[in-house]
Amino acid sequence: MSNKRQKILIVFGTRPEAIKMAPLIHDLKKLPNEFEVIVCVTAQHREMLDQALSFFGITPDIDLNLMKSGQTISGLVASVLASVAQVIEGKQPDMLLVHGDTSTTLATAMAGFFAGIPIGHVEAGLRTHRMMEPFPEEFNRQVVSKIARWNFAPTEGNRSNLLSESFEDASITVTGNTVIDALFLALDQIDRDPAQVNSITESLSRQLPFDWRSERFALITGHRRENFGDGIKQICKAISALAKDYPSVHFVYPVHLNPQILWPVQDLLKGYANIHLIDPLGYPEFVYLMKHCFVVLTDSGGIQEEAPSLGKPVLVMRDVSERPEAISFGTVKLVGTKSEAIIHGVKELLDSESAYQKMAQQTNPYGDGQACKRIIEVLRGVHAK
Structure with missing residues (x-):
């Protein structure tokens, strides 16, 4: 295994992203000899994002604070692209992790692609196959999939979507959804604290x-x-x-x-x-x-x-x-x-x-709460090379 720690830049901006990435951040930080984790938030949602960060005990290393009143999608994407490009230039990460389908995700992945940084897309492969439904999320996730090196798909159906779009099978890992990991973490955290x-x-x-x-x-x-x-x-x-x-x-x-x-x-x-x-x-x-x-x-x-x-x-x-x-x-x-x-x-x-x-009484198809473990197994495999 390489002695050099892999520097992972994780970028997100909304409350749902924070919730779904929180357990992954915590689990990666339990491996300090293998990974250096840098958390960057764009604050696409400010107050709601901060609530989630506080609950999960995550303090961002970088807070771009890009939210503005009346901000357009184009304006937000431009701001995130330019700001994250500067972060990448300054931190020189070995890999970049993004989540889902937000404007932050799209712009961050583009910045990573332009800088030649390999991208891991958490919650990859979701599709409606209607570009305007939901707008702009369907466009965002399709573009991010195309430039990601690792597609972490929650379900076999998501994997099939990616395969039908000619993605290599080796680039796809079915993990379950990290939101189930986050839910179990949250309930455990609440129940342990009267x-x-x-x-x-x-x-x-x-x-x-x-x-x-x-x-x-x-x-x-x-x-x-x-x-x-x-x-x-x-x-x-x-x-x-x-x-x-x-x-x-x-x-x-x-x-x-x-x-x-x-x-x-x-x-x-x-x-x-x-x-x-x-x-x-x-x-x-x-x-x-x-x-x-x-x-x-x-x-x-x-x-x-x-x-x-x-x-x-x-x-x-x-x-x-x-x-x-x-x-x-x-x-x-x-x-x-x-x-x-x-x-x-x-x-x-x-x-x-x-x-x-x-x-x-039906079984939840989105996983068993072990999605983060499966993602980290892939990243550790990369580290071992």
């Missing part, structure tokens, strides 16, 4: 005027760009109708701060006794609430992967998904963004115990 359990419980109880630990409630998230406009209005129409039809069921919606989501949600859903619009939650609070909910309604990707590990059915309010495995396994149902379909999907789970259990 003070944290009390703090989370008190915080949630201050925001929710019902017994969320025993009463049925749906947990809702919605923020996708493709749902701006009519999509979010249809979602709100469904939630309001369900709230009227099921007065004993609560609907908890931590509302994204983007005005394209916040304003219509506030306008259409305020004033219902059993609809609770709350501020975005920190990761530990959200995980704990997800653990206690009855069902999840979401347009998020990560939640589709996490919730099945907690035995929670997920209804996805999108017209197409890059995560078909969960649909095939039956842990997730794609209901689209039309209010009638959302209402039907929720009613079926509320009214039918068998329909509910059929989804709740």
